Amino acid sequence: MPLETTSPLPQHRRHGSSAGQPLTRRDGVLKVTGRATYAADNHPDGILYAVTAVSSIARGRVTALDVEAAKAHPGVVEVLTPANRPPLAHDPDEKMPPFGFRVEVLQDDTVRYVNQPIAIVIAETLEAATEGAALLNPVYEVEPARTDLESGKRFDPEGIGIGAPARTAHGDIEAGLAAAVRVTEADYVTPPQYHNAMEPHAVVAQWDGDRVTIDMPNQTLALSCASYAAYFGIPAENVLIRSPFLGGGFGSKAILNGPQILAILAARMLNRPVKLALTRAQMYGPVGHRGRTWQKLRLGVDEEGRLTALHHQALCTTSSFDEFLEPAANASLPLYASPAILAEHEGLRLDVGTPGPMRAPGLASGSAALEVAMDEAAEACGMDPLDFRLANYAETEPVTGKPFSSKALRECYAEGAKRFGWSGRPLAPRTMRDENGFLIGWGMGTAVFHCPHFPAEARATLRADGTALMETAGADMGQGAWTALAQIAAEALGLDPDQVELHSGISSLPDGGIAGGSGHTASAGLALHNAGEDAIARLAELATNDPASPLFGAGNIGVVARSGRLHRRDDESRGESYAEILARAGRSDVVGTAKTARDPAVASAHAMYSHGAVFAEVKVDPDLGQIRVARLVGAFAAGRIINPRLVRSQYFGGMIWGASFALHEEAIADRRTGRIMNADLAEYHVPVNADVPSLDAILIPEDDPHVNPIGVKGVGEIGITGTVGAIANAVWHATGVRVRRFPVRVEDLLISREFA
Amino acid sequence: MGYHMSLSISLTINGLKREIALDDPRVTLLDLLRERLHLTGTKKGCDRGQCGACTVLVDGRRINSCLALAASLDGAEITTIEGLADGEDLHPVQAAFIAHDGFQCGYCTPGQIMSAVGLISEGNAGDDPERIRELMSGNICRCGAYQGITEAVLEAQKDLAERNRRDAA
Ligand code: FES
Numbered sequence: 011m012p013l014e015t016t017s018p019l020p021q022h023r024r025h026g027s028s029a030g031q032p033l034t035r036r037d038g039v040l041k042v043t044g045r046a047t048y049a050a051d052n053h054p055d056g057i058l059y060a061v062t063a064v065s066s067i068a069r070g071r072v073t074a075l076d077v078e079a080a081k082a083h084p085g086v087v088e089v090l091t092p093a094n095r096p097p098l099a100h101d102p103d104e105k106m107p108p109f110g111f112r113v114e115v116l117q118d119d120t121v122r123y124v125n126q127p128i129a130i131v132i133a134e135t136l137e138a139a140t141e142g143a144a145l146l147n148p149v150y151e152v153e154p155a156r157t158d159l160e161s162g163k164r165f166d167p168e169g170i171g172i173g174a175p176a177r178t179a180h181g182d183i184e185a186g187l188a189a190a191v192r193v194t195e196a197d198y199v200t201p202p203q204y205h206n207a208m209e210p211h212a213v214v215a216q217w218d219g220d221r222v223t224i225d226m227p228n229q230t231l232a233l234s235c236a237s238y239a240a241y242f243g244i245p246a247e248n249v250l251i252r253s254p255f256l257g258g259g260f261g262s263k264a265i266l267n268g269p270q271i272l273a274i275l276a277a278r279m280l281n282r283p284v285k286l287a288l289t290r291a292q293m294y295g296p297v298g299h300r301g302r303t304w305q306k307l308r309l310g311v312d313e314e315g316r317l318t319a320l321h322h323q324a325l326c327t328t329s330s331f332d333e334f335l336e337p338a339a340n341a342s343l344p345l346y347a348s349p350a351i352l353a354e355h356e357g358l359r360l361d362v363g364t365p366g367p368m369r370a371p372g373l374a375s376g377s378a379a380l381e382v383a384m385d386e387a388a389e390a391c392g393m394d395p396l397d398f399r400l401a402n403y404a405e406t407e408p409v410t411g412k413p414f415s416s417k418a419l420r421e422c423y424a425e426g427a428k429r430f431g432w433s434g435r436p437l438a439p440r441t442m443r444d445e446n447g448f449l450i451g452w453g454m455g456t457a458v459f460h461c462p463h464f465p466a467e468a469r470a471t472l473r474a475d476g477t478a479l480m481e482t483a484g485a486d487m488g489q490g491a492w493t494a495l496a497q498i499a500a501e502a503l504g505l506d507p508d509q510v511e512l513h514s515g516i517s518s519l520p521d522g523g524i525a526g527g528s529g530h531t532a533s534a535g536l537a538l539h540n541a542g543e544d545a546i547a548r549l550a551e552l553a554t555n556d557p558a559s560p561l562f563g564a565g566n567i568g569v570v571a572r573s574g575r576l577h578r579r580d581d582e583s584r585g586e587s588y589a590e591i592l593a594r595a596g597r598s599d600v601v602g603t604a605k606t607a608r609d610p611a612v613a614s615a616h617a618m619y620s621h622g623a624v625f626a627e628v629k630v631d632p633d634l635g636q637i638r639v640a641r642l643v644g645a646f647a648a649g650r651i652i653n654p655r656l657v658r659s660q661y662f663g664g665m666i667w668g669a670s671f672a673l674h675e676e677a678i679a680d681r682r683t684g685r686i687m688n689a690d691l692a693e694y695h696v697p698v699n700a701d702v703p704s705l706d707a708i709l710i711p712e713d714d715p716h717v718n719p720i721g722v723k724g725v726g727e728i729g730i731t732g733t734v735g736a737i738a739n740a741v742w743h744a745t746g747v748r749v750r751r752f753p754v755r756v757e758d759l760l761i762s763r764e765f766a
Numbered sequence: 767m768g769y770h771m772s773l774s775i776s777l778t779i780n781g782l783k784r785e786i787a788l789d790d791p792r793v794t795l796l797d798l799l800r801e802r803l804h805l806t807g808t809k810k811g812c813d814r815g816q817c818g819a820c821t822v823l824v825d826g827r828r829i830n831s832c833l834a835l836a837a838s839l840d841g842a843e844i845t846t847i848e849g850l851a852d853g854e855d856l857h858p859v860q861a862a863f864i865a866h867d868g869f870q871c872g873y874c875t876p877g878q879i880m881s882a883v884g885l886i887s888e889g890n891a892g893d894d895p896e897r898i899r900e901l902m903s904g905n906i907c908r909c910g911a912y913q914g915i916t917e918a919v920l921e922a923q924k925d926l927a928e929r930n931r932r933d934a935a
């Protein structure tokens with residue numbers, strides 16, 4: 011398949027830049043040869059293995075553990091329980107600022123959810139530690155598990171997501187509904203989902219006095235160092251986290267969790283390196299998940315099919331002891347124009363591990379409901395779903411009235427529809443069949459994701475041989491940071507990526523910001539870009555002040571960096587190489603630095619989002635109700651594209667997550683015990699290769715002069731949004747059945763009267 | 767340690783014959799490779815035979831190494847991801863995975879590649895993408911790199927068939 015060659019925008023581009031080119035991954039060879047080192051691949055001498063014992067009840071107390079039996083097992087070195095767990099310097103029942111959660115680290119004998127750590131067994135071998143944990147044979151005092159709407163406790167949250175207000179209002183919603191000629195109202199349910207990165211959470215910790223080296227997959231290096239320092243009562247600079255490769259994160263490796271803290275604590279207590287890796291089942295509890303939601307939408311529409319009111323309510327689950335609520339209803343804030351919009355959230359406490367951000371938090375669940383509701387409203391108006399969305403296109407951010415920093419959504423709609431062949435779509439459902447008699451349906455949804463920008467720092471060193479070293483503590487969890495960041499760095503330096511060494515993934519480097527929220531390339535990228543420009547400016551200063559240089563007297567702005575040389579802007583023939591400049595100055599290198607953040611003035615004047623449109627074709631077996639996604643076409647506009655090959659992969663990954671949300675994923679709790687009945691990779695369905703249809707992602711060019719000086723928006727999460735609704739809407743179009751509970755199942759179709 | 771037993775097995779791993787004194791009968795092939803021989807290219811995703819991350823070739827056949835007890839494999843010939851490339855020369859499947867961006871985080875990748883190598887050498891791949899998708903479905907990729915994986919297997923299969931024809935001629 012040919013790669014889209016989106017041409018980088020001239021004002022952001024140095025001549026001969028690699029940015030915008032579909033380079034293959036710089037870490038490709040390491041990854042295909044097994045030489046990329048993930049946390050659990052480390053083996054310091056004298057290593058011990060830790061295995062967590064976890065609760066099998068959802069609420070109550072541990073009244074007995076057979077520590078003797080575990081300790082008697084050959085190879086077992088120590089068993090940590092609430093009785094002997096060494097103290098921590100930060101109270102785990104207090105939140106860790108700025109957005110850490112409460113953690114379960116054996117502070118007492120209470121059990122608050124299934125799979126909570128209740129002890130940790132440390133042994134000479136993994137086998138002995140595993141057996142030791144099994145021998146603990148816990149006895150519980152069980153309290154009834156609160157697992158659903160009936161038993162959970164509802165509450166009004168102070169905030170949702172990470173610090174967003176629980177309620178956002180624009181205009182008068184009841185007046186808007188009263189003014190409508192038609193009101194579409196429906197309820198939607200989304201299930202609990204677990205990140206299930208392929209790499210289980212692992213840690214290898216080793217102490218040297220009051221300094222600790224931690225190998226772990228980590229999306230937030232600097233923040234985590236500060237948090238571990240607080241837990242262990244040591245200065246942040248005494249914590250070194252190495253995270254060169256993450257085997258997927260999706261948000262679950264951005265927040266500290268109990269088992270990892272306990273392993274680090276055990277290493278300190280025993281004064282030996284300790285390795286701990288969660289089992290797959292243990293990832294269904296202490297490391298976050300996407301909470302369940304019940305959502306209600308009310309859409310008021312006028313004669314022309316324009317929204318008069320958009321009311322989105324979400325009831326979102328959290329744990330009994332901490333809060334992370336999916337900001338699901340906020341999905342209705344950025345997308346469609348309406349004189350009245352109201353997004354409201356309510357909380358529901360259950361006996362589950364605390365949820366956390368999971369790929370496209372809020373927007374994944376919220377847009378699933380919103381996009382189906384938009385489809386239902388279009389149907390009620392007798393309008394084509396795309397025309398209906400165009401009729402409600404927001405020219406400015408609906409709630410704030412701010413202009414968008416850029417928004418090529420119209421182009422996404424047009425190009426996506428064209429590639430998909432949308433224009434021939436019959437309005438009525440159940441009208442298309444393939445040659446085998448399968449029902450065919452077409453649906454669409456709008457994709458949107460915000461563009462956060464995290465503070466970041468970087469250092470650029472131009473070396474005597476004309477090559478460069480670029481440094482920032484970023485994280486590559488598969489998005490391709492090692493490649494895209496090197497491309498940005500090389501461009502800033504006027505060098506080829508091959509001439510740029512990029513150091514990243516270790517906390518001792520300048521803070522590369524957070525790898526999350528689809529903001530890493532922009533955040534760490536801008537820091538690298540500015541550090542590179544700073545180094546070039548310093549180099550230019552050396553040259554322009556040196557009478558022996560052909561650049562003498564040109565002044566800083568009179569100089570252009572390209573292909574490892576500085577040239578005069580007014581006379582390209584006059585210039586010299588970086589190596590020559592450094593050699594004559596007798597310097598071994600020149601170092602530039604940068605500290606970057608979003609310009610608050612620009613931010614407050616603009617609304618910043620990536621946009622897209624997703625079109626889906628499904629085929630449904632008319633007898634069995636089996637649903638297959640046959641085609642997905644997504645068109646996305648996300649500012650400047652640094653590497654189309656990697657960006658396309660991010661879109662594909664997101665769209666597959668969307669298909670997974672629509673048709674596969676759901677954690678199912680036993681209502682009596684609260685135990686998750688499918689806490690594995692066989693019964694918790696994630697798509698396999700055969701589930702994934704032909705995918706097409708179109709990269710719509712978009713010039714964003716405001717979002718940040720390098721024009722880059724985020725691409726990691728947007729693919730999920732829009733896709734879920736597109737598939738559900740296609741199922742309706744194929745069958746005439748509106749399923750408002752995700753994932754859409756065979757039985758939802760079979761029991762429906764319309765399907766028969 | 768362990769059960770104070772000692773069991774000696776002999777394995778040929780990536781062409782190298784090794785005598786291994788096992789002190790514990792519970793050790794799986796996966797944990798033997800990773801924790802005792804420090805061949806960490808093979809990954810653990812589930813330890814239950816559900817994800818394929820631990821796929822290696824045993825006597826040329828694809829298996830989930832997390833489900834095999836090391837002690838039961840005396841005399842076996844094992845190929846892991848570390849044994850595929852010829853020095854710096856990548857195996858065609860490895861090269862195709864890079865060219866088609868058949869991975870993101872790379873954690874499932876050793877297993878995907880070993881599965882692909884296995885199914886190509888079994889003559890199973892053919893040039894039907896639908897069939898390849900089906901046959902590669904024992905290997906989960908949470909990043910969703912499936913499109914690139916399928917393209918990579920198709921290309922590597924063609925490439926290897928071509929080489930075989932050349933070698934035969
Ligand atoms: S680790 Fe062996 S199949 Fe998952």
Ligand code: FES
Nearest residue numbers: 870872907908909
């Ligand atoms: S590349 Fe990340 S799981 Fe496959």
